[in-house]
Amino acid sequence: MVQHANIDRSRVQTLMEREKALFAERHPRSQQFHRRSQDSLLAGVPMHWMTRWPGGFPLFVAEARGATFRDVDGLEYIDFCLGDTGAMTGHSPPAVLPKITEQLAKGITTMLPSENAFWVAEELQRRFGLKYWQFALSATDANRFALRLARAVTARPKVLVFNGCYHGTVDEAYVSLVGGEARSRPGNIGPQIDPTLTSKVVEWNDLEALEAALAPGDVAAVLAEPVMTNVGIVHPEPGYHQALRELTRKYGTLLILDETHTLSAGPGGYTRKHGLEPDMLTVGKPLGSGIPAAAYGFTEELGHRVHALIQPPYADTGGIGGTLAANALSLAAMRATLEHVLTKEAYERMIALAERLEWGVKGVIAKHKLPWHVTRVGCRVEYLFRPNPAKNGSEALAGQDPDLDPFIHLYMLNRGILLTPFHNMALMSPATLEEHVDRHTEVFTQAVKELL
Structure with missing residues (x-):
């Protein structure tokens, strides 16, 4: 201290x-x-x-x-807390309330798409630069789904995260460095398995440790915030993101950026502001002005690989998605938020x-x-x-x-x-x-x- x-x-x-x-x-x-x-x-x-x-x-x-x-x-x-980013739009923004009320009267959830679905996806595509999008109810779920898909398309078992990271309640992220060794994060309640079996953890800004962890070729994805926020704001050192991207490509590892907090950087988050090139991107919290909503996106090439995996008869039983995900109310709130509030x-x-x-x-x-x-x-x-x-x-x-x-x-x-x-x-x-x-x-x- x-x-x-x-x-x-x-x-x-x-x-x-x-x-x-x-x-x-x-x-x-x-x-x-x-x-x-x-x-x-x-x-x-x-x-x-x-x-x-x-x-x-x-x-x-x-x-x-x-x-x-x-x-x-x-x-x-x-x-100034604003729901720890969930209300970054301000509470009940006037531009969103009529759209929410209108959708409430027209139906909340149907398990079918609406016009708002592709409008929001096209806007996220424009803002972040990733081709294909799917929706969830929280960034935690978006991260969970992204990690499952990363393991599936790479046929690799491990995930790499950074010491002190924040990705909601994703099990794979509840690992930390204790005395330089990977351990279950202090306070981790009832983990289904020891997270060191699923995850590797290194310090942010340590390129040598990052490469050593990726070199064995068993890491499906690196999951990272563009700037760490859970332990206070910890910025990347100059050149770190470029090196992170180069190393993940070198070792065939996917790069997933979690913009849930760093959406504070601008309309397209830290990714668009600094020209980053993730394979996948997750974002939640303020997307729906407080209505539960999240999204995860893919590059075009990765999207085709993912689509090939999610096919009948297992499209609904593969562990990806949820009954209330992409509901009409969330999508109406996201459209109004992106169109009129987070401009x-x-x-x-x-x-x-x-x-x-x-x-x-x-x-x-x-x-x-x-x-x-x-x-x-x-x-x-x-x-x-x-x-x-x-x-x-x-x-x-x-x-x-x-x-x-x-x-x-x-x-x-x-x-x-x-x-x-x-x-x-x-x-x-x-x-x-x-x-x-x-x-x-x-x-x-x-x-x-x-x-x-």
Whole structure:
């Protein structure tokens, strides 16, 4: 853990206790609801990771619109978490709601295609450059299906991921490096098999380790985010993506890029912005403005190979797809989102707002000579309490601060600003305003003054 000599850790703890008391005082109804939920919801929450919010109990939300929401105690918040990217469009964007309502009246799911299906596929083709597309309800499922298909077309058993990666709840990605050795990720609950039997894991930005892992010729696919985001933003070093692509081609390994978080980079994600050439691409979360939706795409050559595998009588029993995948409601939401919300113009404004937040935080850090840094991918910004950006997952994990991370989060929350619960990430939406960003900088400044 990186610590700054001018910050008294006992003071951080004292301030944290004050903030917890303030949080409890201001949120009696959320606390009441949480206590009631103990009798029906495991740990009092509908998803177990909701216990990760600092403060002792989560907020219960009454209403969310645009870039703000209101809790059951009537308090208003600027939302920079935005459903950890699921609401990157802003909550209930006005351009999408009529299309969702219209589709609700016309039918939600039929197991048959609609006009929206090929419209969305053509738009994804235009944005990302991959020829063929299929749909799922989450990026986790899209990744699962992509990996199954990669193993099938290559006749290889292994998957390679990067230490500290994020690909939803894909079993093959729950492997990490412990003391330089591959192990099941700490906290991995009930794995069906030891993930080291299915997966190889290396550090991000380590080309030597990557080539050594690919050289035996048993890796079907590399699954990677273009920029790591699960342990704080970890950028690729210059030339890394070119080398990654060259090595995967050299050893006959498919390259799958997961753009679910890095869609923050632009309308075509990091892939289009930086001219990357994956064999497959997966994306989810914000595609449907909060309606469950995801997609996975293939190059033309790979698409033909995949199509040859998914033939009757096994097209519906091969482990690919789901009954509600590609339902009419999801596709209507995706079309409206891509056509009217996540546009080139919207991204230009969102990225400018992210730069404004980045500059604001950097200014505070520089003024007080703090050994912290800020990093950004498009409209996604994070600040970390370590002096230098991490080069890989191990460095990022070692640089996390178990005192300052929850303190800043709760301090912000008590002053009407929501960041992600796992690290200090701020995401911009088309509904985010300059005044929202400036309020964050103001509160961040207050927090730093209290710490020093």
